[in-house]
Amino acid sequence: MARRWTNDLSIADATPYAAYINRRQIMAGAAGLIGATALGLGRANAQELVPNSWEEITSYNNYYEFGTGKEDPANNAGSLTTSPWTIEVDGLVDNPGIYDLAELIDGLEVEERIYRFRCVEAWSMVIPWNGIELADILTRVGVQEGANHVAFETVMRPDEMPGLRYPVLDWPYREGLRLDEAMHPLTIMATGIYGRPIPNQNGAPIRLVVPWKYGFKSIKSISRITLTRDEPFASWNRANPREYGFYSNVNPEVDHPRWSQATERRVGAGLFAGRQPTLMFNGYEAEVASLYEGMDLAAYY
Numbered sequence: 001m002a003r004r005w006t007n008d009l010s011i012a013d014a015t016p017y018a019a020y021i022n023r024r025q026i027m028a029g030a031a032g033l034i035g036a037t038a039l040g041l042g043r044a045n046a047q048e049l050v051p052n053s054w055e056e057i058t059s060y061n062n063y064y065e066f067g068t069g070k071e072d073p074a075n076n077a078g079s080l081t082t083s084p085w086t087i088e089v090d091g092l093v094d095n096p097g098i099y100d101l102a103e104l105i106d107g108l109e110v111e112e113r114i115y116r117f118r119c120v121e122a123w124s125m126v127i128p129w130n131g132i133e134l135a136d137i138l139t140r141v142g143v144q145e146g147a148n149h150v151a152f153e154t155v156m157r158p159d160e161m162p163g164l165r166y167p168v169l170d171w172p173y174r175e176g177l178r179l180d181e182a183m184h185p186l187t188i189m190a191t192g193i194y195g196r197p198i199p200n201q202n203g204a205p206i207r208l209v210v211p212w213k214y215g216f217k218s219i220k221s222i223s224r225i226t227l228t229r230d231e232p233f234a235s236w237n238r239a240n241p242r243e244y245g246f247y248s249n250v251n252p253e254v255d256h257p258r259w260s261q262a263t264e265r266r267v268g269a270g271l272f273a274g275r276q277p278t279l280m281f282n283g284y285e286a287e288v289a290s291l292y293e294g295m296d297l298a299a300y301y
């Protein structure tokens, strides 16, 4: 697998699953404060370089179609049927249609991308994704003249998604990007984590990952992609435009109205690790700042 855009993070830094489990067992045996401190400091010193464990990535989730608790998706998302899976592609495209997922991505390169992942709630992880550049998929379906945005929809299956009973959002979950953001090589459609198929709670069988934006832009279990002229409907932005912008670029200088975005808590970092500073564009400033040249990022948050 070719690998690009990993920056300072490499798969060599990933904690292998077996080693992680092993460490947990050692920790369980190491009684008291000394053990906990060692773990906390160990993770703190290496926090930039160490991807989160499989267990952390797959048991602490946001997927409100399966409940609003962090463990609800892991407990409830098993009910989602992910095969067969179709994606409707429509709007300003040369080849609209309802595609079988396998057919849509057949032959496209799957890469490993180890990305920082920063939730708007001010927690973060480092996740080793496997995915396809969204640009490759869009090129395959043929973007037409006049398309400026890409809209995404999550599948809506009340029988399989217990959270849809609650009007937390105007379902289905929807998100959107500007076309240049969607075509950026950092933007991927993830189909795996740690080289395994992506679990349901993380958005199986395919979800968006836009590493320089807050996590809610990275919509899960995508069943529709629409090329549009105008800025599309985006669920969180529509639910509360003052708190959640359409752009939602990670920015330590623009606070959420109810909390600071200057720092973040790295999930699994340990009790004594402390918070770490949030990076402009989540650490991808060199790659993406040019997309927003001349824009007031406090106004277009």
Ligand code: MTE
Binding pocket: 057, 060, 061, 062, 063, 064, 065, 118, 119, 120, 154, 173, 201, 202, 203, 214, 215, 216, 217, 218, 219, 220, 221
């Ligand atoms: N996609 C759908 N369909 N429903 C959701 O509730 N939550 C978003 C995003 N994508 C969400 C979603 C939020 S708030 C975050 S932080 C990430 O998914 C979490 O991704 P993870 O659970 O894989 O870490």
